[in-house]
Amino acid sequence: MAPVGSCSALLLFFILNIFYGFITALYFHIGETEKKCFIEEIPDETMIIGNYRTQLYDKHKEEYLPATQGLGMFVEVKDPDEKVIMSRQYGSEGRFTFTSHTPGEHQICLHSNSSKFSLFAGGMLRVHLDIQVGEHANNYAEIAAKDKLSELQLRVRQLVEQVDQIQKEQNYQRFREERFRQTSESTNQRVLWWSIVQTLILVAIGIWQMRHLKSFFEAKKLV
Amino acid sequence: MATVRLLTYVVSVLLVVVFERFSALAAFSQSLDSDFTFTLPAGRKECFYQTMKKDASLEIEYQVLDGAGLDVDFYISSPAGQILYSDHHKSDGMHTVETEDGDYMFCFDNTFSSVSEKLVFFELILDNMDGDDEPEDWKEYVHGTDVLDMKLEDIMDTINSVKSRLGKSSQIQTMLRAFEARDRNLQESNYDRVNFWSLVNLAVMMLVSGVQVYLVRSLFEDKRKICT
Numbered sequence: 001m002a003p004v005g006s007c008s009a010l011l012l013f014f015i016l017n018i019f020y021g022f023i024t025a026l027y028f029h030i031g032e033t034e035k036k037c038f039i040e041e042i043p044d045e046t047m048i049i050g051n052y053r054t055q056l057y058d059k060h061k062e063e064y065l066p067a068t069q070g071l072g073m074f075v076e077v078k079d080p081d082e083k084v085i086m087s088r089q090y091g092s093e094g095r096f097t098f099t100s101h102t103p104g105e106h107q108i109c110l111h112s113n114s115s116k117f118s119l120f121a122g123g124m125l126r127v128h129l130d131i132q133v134g135e136h137a138n139n140y141a142e143i144a145a146k147d148k149l150s151e152l153q154l155r156v157r158q159l160v161e162q163v164d165q166i167q168k169e170q171n172y173q174r175f176r177e178e179r180f181r182q183t184s185e186s187t188n189q190r191v192l193w194w195s196i197v198q199t200l201i202l203v204a205i206g207i208w209q210m211r212h213l214k215s216f217f218e219a220k221k222l223v
Numbered sequence: 224m225a226t227v228r229l230l231t232y233v234v235s236v237l238l239v240v241v242f243e244r245f246s247a248l249a250a251f252s253q254s255l256d257s258d259f260t261f262t263l264p265a266g267r268k269e270c271f272y273q274t275m276k277k278d279a280s281l282e283i284e285y286q287v288l289d290g291a292g293l294d295v296d297f298y299i300s301s302p303a304g305q306i307l308y309s310d311h312h313k314s315d316g317m318h319t320v321e322t323e324d325g326d327y328m329f330c331f332d333n334t335f336s337s338v339s340e341k342l343v344f345f346e347l348i349l350d351n352m353d354g355d356d357e358p359e360d361w362k363e364y365v366h367g368t369d370v371l372d373m374k375l376e377d378i379m380d381t382i383n384s385v386k387s388r389l390g391k392s393s394q395i396q397t398m399l400r401a402f403e404a405r406d407r408n409l410q411e412s413n414y415d416r417v418n419f420w421s422l423v424n425l426a427v428m429m430l431v432s433g434v435q436v437y438l439v440r441s442l443f444e445d446k447r448k449i450c451t
Binding site for chain 2: 025026027028029036037038039040041130131152155156158159162163165166169170173176177179180183184186187190191194198201202205208209212213216217220222
């Protein structure tokens with residue numbers, strides 16, 4: 001009797017939470033041909049889920065209403081090597097997912113697919129966006145249903161995922177710091193090396209100039 | 224007798240449902256946060272909006288990760304249009320706002336720079352968005368004197384506290400990542416600059432020495448021609 005009640009309550013709660021989380025998402029305005037890009041620096045094998053919702057400004061009612069059916073958004077995702085790993089068009093409301101295979105800066109770009117310039121009517125498109133990274137992208141209702149976990153097990157599973165994510169991020173941080181240290185040391189070395197070489201070149205040029213001019217003047221019988 | 228049993232059954236299911244709902248709410252939706260990194264082109268201003276409830280709190284933390292002077296103008300304004308905080312040419316900042324109902328707008332302004340684009344990272348931490356739901360109230364509904372129930376309560380409390388601490392660790396990690404990214408970008412631009420200007424220096428030195436020798440020679444050659 002208790003498991004049935006708790007299962008349905010949990011499911012209801014999760015559905016509410018997903019919906020609720022989306023309602024409080026950040027929003028911004030985007031122009032007709034404008035492209036807005038966001039950069040996510042993530043370790044490898046990390047899943048990213050993005051949810052967006054668009055609204056168009058209605059001049060008559062002077063407020064933002066849900067956009068018409070024809071209006072969609074292009075979502076383009078580039079990996080750290082500037083290679084496009086996802087390029088798809090979604091409707092006025094959409095949800096995109098991708099998993100990173102190389103660690104680094106991934107770029108997520110959004111732009112509208114509107115070709116009729118009159119559609120925006122001089123206004124802007126309001127885009128509500130929410131991007132979940134790594135452990136936050138997990139759908140715990142699904143995991144609970146698939147593995148038949150009780151609530152306690154589910155929570156412990158969530159803690160384990162959270163710790164895994166932190167650990168992955170830390171490993172990636174170590175790798176980035178090493179690259180940072182290499183760049184710093186290389187710059188330092190080059191500055192030192194260049195100063196020495198510059199001094200030697202100046203001295204050599206000075207000697208060459210003197211010798212060349214001396215032989216020139218001797219040839220011209222001035223010395 | 225049967226109705227009493229049925230009633231007890233219904234009440235206990237209701238209690239479990241309510242208990243689960245509030246405790247789940249307490250654990251999973253206490254604090255919402257999101258972070259974004261974006262490129263702010265030169266001479267542009269980008270604004271973001273966040274819908275807030277009354278008596279919640281909004282904490283915004285931003286950093287400039289890349290781009291010439293590593294600075295940007297920032298301001299945050301209330302739903303009524305009043306500017307709450309305003310930063311001028313800062314490279315990082317953090318502000319907390321006790322919110323009212325409405326849409327808060329915060330903007331990053333790069334109009335003072337006409338050539339360099341900035342890479343800006345910001346993090347929004349929202350607290351108490353459930354508003355009136357008091358997460359501690361569910362304790363009133365739990366009537367169990369069973370030892371197992373109390374142990375479960377302790378376990379739930381421990382799990383909640385671990386979760387919130389891990390959340391905090393995660394936030395600190397994000398912040399450190401932003402600092403490291405900024406320093407690394409700075410160092411890489413130093414590296415590029417050292418390389419470029421060293422080569423320019425070498426080229427200029429060669430050029431100048433050649434020009435000097437040529438000019439001195441040409442002085443004497445002209446005189447020769449005049450003498451004859």
